């Protein structure tokens with residue numbers, strides 16, 4: 001069998017990736033992922049699968065797939081998780097949403113290198129606090145390069161990163177990183193992507209992701225992905241291409257909170 005080899009210099013990171021892979025296989029059994037063919041001391045050989053990376057044309061397909069994945073994982077396992085704590089399921093521990101993210105967001109905002117952030121540090125903390133009581137889904141770094149797409153299927157790859165996250169958080173990641181790669185997306189496409197995602201949780205009586213939450217999570221990704229601008233194919237910065245409504249709903253929220 002043809003394989004794709006990923007090397008890990010840190011054995012702990014290698015073990016963590018294998019645990020994440022097992023958890024995704026267990027909680028999303030109908031989603032295609034590469035098999036682990038062999039585990040070697042500093043590498044994992046994955047089954048090699050064909051497909052192209054995500055593009056703007058794939059956004060609705062990927063949004064719907066993420067909605068399906070998150071809803072299935074919530075129903076099977078994450079209904080028992082709280083976003084402000086880590087979650088253990090069998091031999092897998094998934095980090096809480098705020099865990100290292102709060103520190104990283106504060107640190108990046110503190111450097112003054114994030115252009116045009118719509119959220120200041122207090123607003124970040126406010127959103128992390130609100131997220132603590134939201135239904136739990138997960139973040140698995142839904143950038144366009146972590147999907148392999150053919151005419152007939154979508155394969156999910158890259159199991160290095162996995163944390164708890166609110167519904168809509170990884171949807172915001174694919175939207176922001178696709179736009180950073182290919183340029184501004186039509187507003188209608190973004191709205192349709194949110195609707196395609198929300199269809200899944202709402203079919204199961206879960207609230208899904210509001211427009212305001214989606215806008216906030218886009219800003220989280222803007223801050224966290226800014227250090228990679230100019231690499232990984234990221235040619236555009238979210239603050240120059242984001243739809244105006246995402247800023248409007250956050251400003252409106254600030255006003256309502258202050259009054």
Ligand SMILES: Nc1ncnc2c1ncn2[C@@H]1O[C@H](COP(=O)(O)OP(=O)(O)OP(=O)(O)O)[C@@H](O)[C@H]1O
Pocket residue numbers: 004006034046047048049050145146148157158159232
């Ligand atoms: N199982 C696989 N079969 C075929 N190609 C793969 C497979 N796994 C990874 N790749 C290819 O290698 C690329 C990098 O793999 P991966 O995403 O796991 O590593 P990475 O360090 O996160 O890289 P990146 O930052 O580009 O996402 C993928 O975008 C994909 O093109």
Ligand SMILES: [Mg+2]
Pocket residue numbers: 145146158
């Ligand atoms: Mg990757």
